[in-house]
Amino acid sequence: MARPYALLDVFTDKALAGNPLAVVLDAKGLSDTQMQQIAGEFNLSETVFVLPPENPAHNASVRIFTPSMELPFAGHPTVGTAVLLAENRFGAPDNDMDALVLLEEKVGLVRCAVAMQKGKATSAEFDVPRLPKPAQQLGEKDAIAAALSLEPNEITFENHKPKSWEAGLPFAFVPVANMEALNRIEPVPKYWEEAFGDIEHNNTFAYCRQTIHVNSAFHARMVYLENGLPREDAATGSAVAAFAGSIAEFDEPLDGIHTYCVEQGFKMGRPSFISLEIEIQSGKIHAHRIGGQAVILANGELLV
Incomplete structure:
Protein backbone atom coordinates (compact mmCIF):
# COMPACT_ATOMS: atom_id res chain seq x y z
CA MET A 1 0.00 0.00 0.00
CA ALA A 2 1.35 3.42 -0.96
CA ARG A 3 1.11 6.03 1.79
CA PRO A 4 1.99 9.64 0.95
CA TYR A 5 4.47 11.39 3.18
CA ALA A 6 6.13 14.78 3.33
CA LEU A 7 9.41 16.08 4.68
CA LEU A 8 9.30 19.55 6.21
CA ASP A 9 11.71 21.96 7.84
CA VAL A 10 10.06 23.56 10.87
CA PHE A 11 10.72 26.77 12.82
CA THR A 12 12.32 28.30 9.75
CA ASP A 13 11.22 30.15 6.61
CA LYS A 14 13.70 28.39 4.32
CA ALA A 15 14.56 24.83 3.36
CA LEU A 16 17.53 23.02 4.93
CA ALA A 17 17.31 24.98 8.17
CA GLY A 18 15.17 24.57 11.27
CA ASN A 19 14.16 21.13 12.54
CA PRO A 20 13.41 18.42 9.92
CA LEU A 21 10.17 16.47 10.24
CA ALA A 22 8.59 13.52 8.45
CA VAL A 23 4.78 13.33 8.27
CA VAL A 24 3.14 10.11 7.09
CA LEU A 25 -0.34 10.80 5.80
CA ASP A 26 -3.00 8.08 5.81
CA ALA A 27 -1.34 5.99 8.52
CA LYS A 28 -4.50 3.95 9.10
CA GLY A 29 -3.73 0.27 9.56
CA LEU A 30 -0.13 0.70 10.71
CA SER A 31 0.69 -1.06 13.97
CA ASP A 32 2.59 0.56 16.84
CA THR A 33 5.61 -1.56 15.93
CA GLN A 34 5.46 -0.46 12.29
CA MET A 35 5.21 3.21 13.26
CA GLN A 36 8.24 2.86 15.51
CA GLN A 37 10.18 1.08 12.77
CA ILE A 38 9.26 3.70 10.17
CA ALA A 39 10.36 6.48 12.55
CA GLY A 40 13.65 4.65 12.93
CA GLU A 41 13.93 4.39 9.14
CA PHE A 42 13.45 8.16 8.69
CA ASN A 43 15.87 8.66 11.64
CA LEU A 44 14.72 12.24 12.23
CA SER A 45 14.10 13.65 15.69
CA GLU A 46 10.36 13.06 15.18
CA THR A 47 8.02 11.43 12.68
CA VAL A 48 4.26 12.11 12.69
CA PHE A 49 1.58 9.60 11.69
CA VAL A 50 -1.75 11.12 10.65
CA LEU A 51 -4.90 9.13 11.41
CA PRO A 52 -8.65 9.82 11.18
CA PRO A 53 -9.84 11.87 14.18
CA GLU A 54 -11.98 10.32 16.88
CA ASN A 55 -14.18 13.43 16.74
CA PRO A 56 -15.24 14.22 13.16
CA ALA A 57 -15.21 17.93 14.01
CA HIS A 58 -11.43 17.72 14.31
CA ASN A 59 -8.92 17.55 11.46
CA ALA A 60 -6.82 14.56 12.46
CA SER A 61 -5.50 12.34 15.18
CA VAL A 62 -1.71 12.26 15.22
CA ARG A 63 0.90 10.07 16.83
CA ILE A 64 4.46 11.28 17.27
CA PHE A 65 7.52 9.00 17.38
CA THR A 66 11.23 9.58 17.84
CA PRO A 67 13.53 6.86 16.45
CA SER A 68 13.27 5.09 19.82
CA MET A 69 9.98 6.02 21.55
CA GLU A 70 6.51 7.55 21.22
CA LEU A 71 5.85 11.06 22.57
CA PRO A 72 2.52 12.37 23.88
CA PHE A 73 3.26 15.86 22.55
CA ALA A 74 5.95 17.76 20.66
CA GLY A 75 6.21 21.28 19.28
CA HIS A 76 7.77 21.09 15.85
CA PRO A 77 5.63 18.07 14.83
CA THR A 78 2.53 20.05 15.83
CA VAL A 79 3.54 23.16 13.87
CA GLY A 80 4.73 21.17 10.85
CA THR A 81 1.65 18.94 10.68
CA ALA A 82 -0.73 21.90 10.99
CA VAL A 83 1.08 23.72 8.17
CA LEU A 84 1.09 20.61 5.96
CA LEU A 85 -2.61 19.84 6.45
CA ALA A 86 -3.58 23.46 5.76
CA GLU A 87 -1.43 23.70 2.62
CA ASN A 88 -2.68 20.33 1.35
CA ARG A 89 -6.26 21.50 1.79
CA PHE A 90 -6.04 25.05 0.48
CA GLY A 91 -2.94 25.10 -1.72
CA ALA A 92 -1.13 28.38 -2.28
CA PRO A 93 -3.75 31.09 -1.71
CA ASP A 94 -4.04 34.10 -4.00
CA ASN A 95 -4.58 36.24 -0.92
CA ASP A 96 -3.65 35.90 2.73
CA MET A 97 -5.69 33.19 4.45
CA ASP A 98 -6.11 31.98 8.03
CA ALA A 99 -7.11 28.44 8.95
CA LEU A 100 -7.83 26.53 12.16
CA VAL A 101 -6.43 23.01 12.47
CA LEU A 102 -7.52 20.80 15.38
CA LEU A 103 -5.13 17.94 16.18
CA GLU A 104 -5.87 15.12 18.59
CA GLU A 105 -2.58 14.29 20.33
CA LYS A 106 -1.99 11.99 23.28
CA VAL A 107 -1.59 15.05 25.50
CA GLY A 108 -5.07 16.23 24.44
CA LEU A 109 -6.67 18.38 21.75
CA VAL A 110 -4.28 20.97 20.31
CA ARG A 111 -5.74 24.01 18.52
CA CYS A 112 -3.49 25.43 15.80
CA ALA A 113 -4.00 28.78 14.07
CA VAL A 114 -2.38 28.66 10.62
CA ALA A 115 -1.49 31.83 8.70
CA MET A 116 -0.95 31.44 4.96
CA GLN A 117 0.58 34.54 3.38
CA LYS A 118 1.35 34.93 -0.30
CA GLY A 119 5.08 34.89 -0.91
CA LYS A 120 5.95 33.88 2.66
CA ALA A 121 6.44 30.61 4.49
CA THR A 122 3.27 29.43 6.21
CA SER A 123 3.22 29.77 9.99
CA ALA A 124 1.26 28.06 12.75
CA GLU A 125 0.69 28.89 16.40
CA PHE A 126 -0.89 26.54 18.91
CA ASP A 127 -2.30 26.82 22.40
CA VAL A 128 -0.15 24.66 24.67
CA PRO A 129 -2.65 22.21 26.21
CA ARG A 130 -0.94 22.12 29.62
CA LEU A 131 0.53 24.88 31.77
CA PRO A 132 4.14 24.37 32.91
Whole structure:
Protein backbone atom coordinates (compact mmCIF):
# COMPACT_ATOMS: atom_id res chain seq x y z
CA MET A 1 0.00 0.00 0.00
CA ALA A 2 1.35 3.42 -0.96
CA ARG A 3 1.11 6.03 1.79
CA PRO A 4 1.99 9.64 0.95
CA TYR A 5 4.47 11.39 3.18
CA ALA A 6 6.13 14.78 3.33
CA LEU A 7 9.41 16.08 4.68
CA LEU A 8 9.30 19.55 6.21
CA ASP A 9 11.71 21.96 7.84
CA VAL A 10 10.06 23.56 10.87
CA PHE A 11 10.72 26.77 12.82
CA THR A 12 12.32 28.30 9.75
CA ASP A 13 11.22 30.15 6.61
CA LYS A 14 13.70 28.39 4.32
CA ALA A 15 14.56 24.83 3.36
CA LEU A 16 17.53 23.02 4.93
CA ALA A 17 17.31 24.98 8.17
CA GLY A 18 15.17 24.57 11.27
CA ASN A 19 14.16 21.13 12.54
CA PRO A 20 13.41 18.42 9.92
CA LEU A 21 10.17 16.47 10.24
CA ALA A 22 8.59 13.52 8.45
CA VAL A 23 4.78 13.33 8.27
CA VAL A 24 3.14 10.11 7.09
CA LEU A 25 -0.34 10.80 5.80
CA ASP A 26 -3.00 8.08 5.81
CA ALA A 27 -1.34 5.99 8.52
CA LYS A 28 -4.50 3.95 9.10
CA GLY A 29 -3.73 0.27 9.56
CA LEU A 30 -0.13 0.70 10.71
CA SER A 31 0.69 -1.06 13.97
CA ASP A 32 2.59 0.56 16.84
CA THR A 33 5.61 -1.56 15.93
CA GLN A 34 5.46 -0.46 12.29
CA MET A 35 5.21 3.21 13.26
CA GLN A 36 8.24 2.86 15.51
CA GLN A 37 10.18 1.08 12.77
CA ILE A 38 9.26 3.70 10.17
CA ALA A 39 10.36 6.48 12.55
CA GLY A 40 13.65 4.65 12.93
CA GLU A 41 13.93 4.39 9.14
CA PHE A 42 13.45 8.16 8.69
CA ASN A 43 15.87 8.66 11.64
CA LEU A 44 14.72 12.24 12.23
CA SER A 45 14.10 13.65 15.69
CA GLU A 46 10.36 13.06 15.18
CA THR A 47 8.02 11.43 12.68
CA VAL A 48 4.26 12.11 12.69
CA PHE A 49 1.58 9.60 11.69
CA VAL A 50 -1.75 11.12 10.65
CA LEU A 51 -4.90 9.13 11.41
CA PRO A 52 -8.65 9.82 11.18
CA PRO A 53 -9.84 11.87 14.18
CA GLU A 54 -11.98 10.32 16.88
CA ASN A 55 -14.18 13.43 16.74
CA PRO A 56 -15.24 14.22 13.16
CA ALA A 57 -15.21 17.93 14.01
CA HIS A 58 -11.43 17.72 14.31
CA ASN A 59 -8.92 17.55 11.46
CA ALA A 60 -6.82 14.56 12.46
CA SER A 61 -5.50 12.34 15.18
CA VAL A 62 -1.71 12.26 15.22
CA ARG A 63 0.90 10.07 16.83
CA ILE A 64 4.46 11.28 17.27
CA PHE A 65 7.52 9.00 17.38
CA THR A 66 11.23 9.58 17.84
CA PRO A 67 13.53 6.86 16.45
CA SER A 68 13.27 5.09 19.82
CA MET A 69 9.98 6.02 21.55
CA GLU A 70 6.51 7.55 21.22
CA LEU A 71 5.85 11.06 22.57
CA PRO A 72 2.52 12.37 23.88
CA PHE A 73 3.26 15.86 22.55
CA ALA A 74 5.95 17.76 20.66
CA GLY A 75 6.21 21.28 19.28
CA HIS A 76 7.77 21.09 15.85
CA PRO A 77 5.63 18.07 14.83
CA THR A 78 2.53 20.05 15.83
CA VAL A 79 3.54 23.16 13.87
CA GLY A 80 4.73 21.17 10.85
CA THR A 81 1.65 18.94 10.68
CA ALA A 82 -0.73 21.90 10.99
CA VAL A 83 1.08 23.72 8.17
CA LEU A 84 1.09 20.61 5.96
CA LEU A 85 -2.61 19.84 6.45
CA ALA A 86 -3.58 23.46 5.76
CA GLU A 87 -1.43 23.70 2.62
CA ASN A 88 -2.68 20.33 1.35
CA ARG A 89 -6.26 21.50 1.79
CA PHE A 90 -6.04 25.05 0.48
CA GLY A 91 -2.94 25.10 -1.72
CA ALA A 92 -1.13 28.38 -2.28
CA PRO A 93 -3.75 31.09 -1.71
CA ASP A 94 -4.04 34.10 -4.00
CA ASN A 95 -4.58 36.24 -0.92
CA ASP A 96 -3.65 35.90 2.73
CA MET A 97 -5.69 33.19 4.45
CA ASP A 98 -6.11 31.98 8.03
CA ALA A 99 -7.11 28.44 8.95
CA LEU A 100 -7.83 26.53 12.16
CA VAL A 101 -6.43 23.01 12.47
CA LEU A 102 -7.52 20.80 15.38
CA LEU A 103 -5.13 17.94 16.18
CA GLU A 104 -5.87 15.12 18.59
CA GLU A 105 -2.58 14.29 20.33
CA LYS A 106 -1.99 11.99 23.28
CA VAL A 107 -1.59 15.05 25.50
CA GLY A 108 -5.07 16.23 24.44
CA LEU A 109 -6.67 18.38 21.75
CA VAL A 110 -4.28 20.97 20.31
CA ARG A 111 -5.74 24.01 18.52
CA CYS A 112 -3.49 25.43 15.80
CA ALA A 113 -4.00 28.78 14.07
CA VAL A 114 -2.38 28.66 10.62
CA ALA A 115 -1.49 31.83 8.70
CA MET A 116 -0.95 31.44 4.96
CA GLN A 117 0.58 34.54 3.38
CA LYS A 118 1.35 34.93 -0.30
CA GLY A 119 5.08 34.89 -0.91
CA LYS A 120 5.95 33.88 2.66
CA ALA A 121 6.44 30.61 4.49
CA THR A 122 3.27 29.43 6.21
CA SER A 123 3.22 29.77 9.99
CA ALA A 124 1.26 28.06 12.75
CA GLU A 125 0.69 28.89 16.40
CA PHE A 126 -0.89 26.54 18.91
CA ASP A 127 -2.30 26.82 22.40
CA VAL A 128 -0.15 24.66 24.67
CA PRO A 129 -2.65 22.21 26.21
CA ARG A 130 -0.94 22.12 29.62
CA LEU A 131 0.53 24.88 31.77
CA PRO A 132 4.14 24.37 32.91
CA LYS A 133 4.62 22.61 36.22
CA PRO A 134 7.77 21.45 38.06
CA ALA A 135 8.98 18.01 36.99
CA GLN A 136 11.88 15.83 38.19
CA GLN A 137 14.47 16.71 40.81
CA LEU A 138 17.81 17.79 39.33
CA GLY A 139 21.27 17.04 40.70
CA GLU A 140 23.70 19.48 42.27
CA LYS A 141 25.35 22.21 40.18
CA ASP A 142 28.66 20.28 40.14
CA ALA A 143 26.96 17.24 38.61
CA ILE A 144 25.11 19.37 36.04
CA ALA A 145 28.35 21.08 35.05
CA ALA A 146 30.16 17.75 34.71
CA ALA A 147 27.36 16.31 32.56
CA LEU A 148 27.63 19.29 30.17
CA SER A 149 31.46 19.63 30.15
CA LEU A 150 31.25 23.04 31.85
CA GLU A 151 32.58 24.61 35.04
CA PRO A 152 30.13 25.01 37.96
CA ASN A 153 30.46 28.81 37.87
CA GLU A 154 29.14 28.77 34.29
CA ILE A 155 25.82 27.23 35.38
CA THR A 156 23.85 30.39 36.12
CA PHE A 157 23.11 33.94 35.08
CA GLU A 158 21.31 36.66 37.02
CA ASN A 159 18.87 34.89 39.36
CA HIS A 160 18.15 31.97 36.99
CA LYS A 161 18.82 28.51 38.41
CA PRO A 162 18.60 25.00 36.94
CA LYS A 163 15.09 23.62 37.23
CA SER A 164 12.98 20.96 35.57
CA TRP A 165 9.58 21.79 34.08
CA GLU A 166 7.05 19.94 31.96
CA ALA A 167 4.14 21.01 29.79
CA GLY A 168 3.54 17.61 28.24
CA LEU A 169 7.16 16.40 28.38
CA PRO A 170 9.75 17.00 31.13
CA PHE A 171 12.96 18.92 30.41
CA ALA A 172 15.86 20.09 32.55
CA PHE A 173 16.42 23.84 32.03
CA VAL A 174 19.96 24.98 32.64
CA PRO A 175 20.92 28.68 32.53
CA VAL A 176 24.43 29.17 31.16
CA ALA A 177 26.57 32.28 31.64
CA ASN A 178 27.06 33.18 27.99
CA MET A 179 27.01 31.90 24.42
CA GLU A 180 30.69 30.93 24.48
CA ALA A 181 30.01 28.51 27.32
CA LEU A 182 26.81 27.33 25.68
CA ASN A 183 28.70 26.43 22.50
CA ARG A 184 31.23 24.39 24.51
CA ILE A 185 28.59 22.04 25.88
CA GLU A 186 29.35 18.37 25.20
CA PRO A 187 27.15 15.76 26.94
CA VAL A 188 29.02 13.31 29.19
CA PRO A 189 26.86 10.17 29.48
CA LYS A 190 28.36 8.83 32.74
CA TYR A 191 27.16 11.91 34.69
CA TRP A 192 23.80 12.31 32.91
CA GLU A 193 21.43 10.51 35.28
CA GLU A 194 23.05 12.03 38.39
CA ALA A 195 22.56 15.49 36.90
CA PHE A 196 19.18 15.18 35.21
CA GLY A 197 17.37 12.25 36.80
CA ASP A 198 16.85 8.57 36.10
CA ILE A 199 13.80 9.02 33.87
CA GLU A 200 13.13 8.15 30.24
CA HIS A 201 12.94 11.75 29.01
CA ASN A 202 15.73 13.65 30.82
CA ASN A 203 16.58 15.90 27.89
CA THR A 204 18.34 19.15 28.75
CA PHE A 205 17.60 22.64 27.44
CA ALA A 206 20.55 24.97 28.08
CA TYR A 207 20.03 28.68 27.49
CA CYS A 208 21.56 32.12 27.86
CA ARG A 209 20.49 35.75 27.40
CA GLN A 210 23.17 36.48 24.81
CA THR A 211 21.71 36.06 21.31
CA ILE A 212 22.76 36.21 17.67
CA HIS A 213 19.67 38.06 16.45
CA VAL A 214 18.60 41.30 18.09
CA ASN A 215 14.93 40.28 18.15
CA SER A 216 15.65 37.07 20.06
CA ALA A 217 15.27 36.90 23.83
CA PHE A 218 17.25 33.69 24.45
CA HIS A 219 19.79 31.51 22.67
CA ALA A 220 19.44 27.78 23.41
CA ARG A 221 20.68 24.27 22.76
CA MET A 222 18.76 21.09 23.52
CA VAL A 223 21.02 18.08 24.17
CA TYR A 224 20.11 14.55 25.20
CA LEU A 225 21.15 10.91 25.10
CA GLU A 226 19.60 8.36 22.76
CA ASN A 227 20.65 4.75 23.24
CA GLY A 228 23.47 6.11 25.38
CA LEU A 229 24.85 8.40 22.68
CA PRO A 230 24.83 12.24 22.75
CA ARG A 231 22.33 13.89 20.40
CA GLU A 232 21.12 17.44 19.80
CA ASP A 233 17.80 18.84 18.59
CA ALA A 234 17.64 21.82 16.22
CA ALA A 235 14.36 23.29 17.54
CA THR A 236 12.27 22.01 20.43
CA GLY A 237 8.82 23.56 20.73
CA SER A 238 7.76 21.29 23.60
CA ALA A 239 10.81 22.44 25.57
CA VAL A 240 10.06 26.12 24.92
CA ALA A 241 6.48 25.44 26.08
CA ALA A 242 7.83 24.19 29.41
CA PHE A 243 10.52 26.92 29.47
CA ALA A 244 7.71 29.40 30.10
CA GLY A 245 7.83 28.11 33.68
CA SER A 246 11.41 29.33 34.17
CA ILE A 247 10.65 32.68 32.54
CA ALA A 248 7.64 33.22 34.80
CA GLU A 249 9.48 32.18 37.98
CA PHE A 250 12.80 33.94 37.48
CA ASP A 251 11.94 36.96 35.30
CA GLU A 252 8.56 37.63 36.99
CA PRO A 253 6.87 39.33 34.00
CA LEU A 254 4.02 41.69 34.85
CA ASP A 255 0.39 40.88 34.11
CA GLY A 256 -0.35 41.00 30.40
CA ILE A 257 0.84 39.27 27.24
CA HIS A 258 4.59 38.82 26.70
CA THR A 259 6.21 37.55 23.49
CA TYR A 260 9.65 35.98 23.26
CA CYS A 261 11.69 34.58 20.40
CA VAL A 262 13.99 31.67 21.24
CA GLU A 263 16.77 30.93 18.75
CA GLN A 264 18.14 27.40 18.62
CA GLY A 265 20.05 25.07 16.30
CA PHE A 266 22.84 27.47 15.31
CA LYS A 267 25.61 25.20 16.62
CA MET A 268 24.24 22.47 14.32
CA GLY A 269 24.02 24.74 11.28
CA ARG A 270 20.20 24.55 11.45
CA PRO A 271 19.10 28.06 12.57
CA SER A 272 15.64 27.95 14.12
CA PHE A 273 13.29 30.53 15.62
CA ILE A 274 10.51 29.58 18.04
CA SER A 275 7.97 32.14 19.19
CA LEU A 276 6.59 31.91 22.72
CA GLU A 277 3.65 33.99 23.91
CA ILE A 278 2.87 33.99 27.64
CA GLU A 279 -0.28 35.47 29.15
CA ILE A 280 0.23 36.43 32.81
CA GLN A 281 -2.68 36.98 35.18
CA SER A 282 -2.23 37.71 38.90
CA GLY A 283 1.47 36.95 38.57
CA LYS A 284 0.95 33.46 37.13
CA ILE A 285 0.78 31.91 33.67
CA HIS A 286 -2.81 31.87 32.50
CA ALA A 287 -2.13 30.57 28.97
CA HIS A 288 0.79 30.25 26.58
CA ARG A 289 1.34 29.56 22.88
CA ILE A 290 4.10 28.25 20.65
CA GLY A 291 4.50 29.27 17.02
CA GLY A 292 6.76 29.29 14.01
CA GLN A 293 7.04 28.87 10.28
CA ALA A 294 7.52 25.69 8.25
CA VAL A 295 8.34 24.80 4.66
CA ILE A 296 7.68 21.59 2.74
CA LEU A 297 10.95 20.14 1.50
CA ALA A 298 9.81 16.97 -0.29
CA ASN A 299 6.85 14.69 -1.01
CA GLY A 300 6.95 10.94 -1.54
CA GLU A 301 5.29 7.59 -1.02
CA LEU A 302 5.91 5.06 1.70
CA LEU A 303 5.39 1.53 0.40
CA VAL A 304 4.33 -0.14 3.64
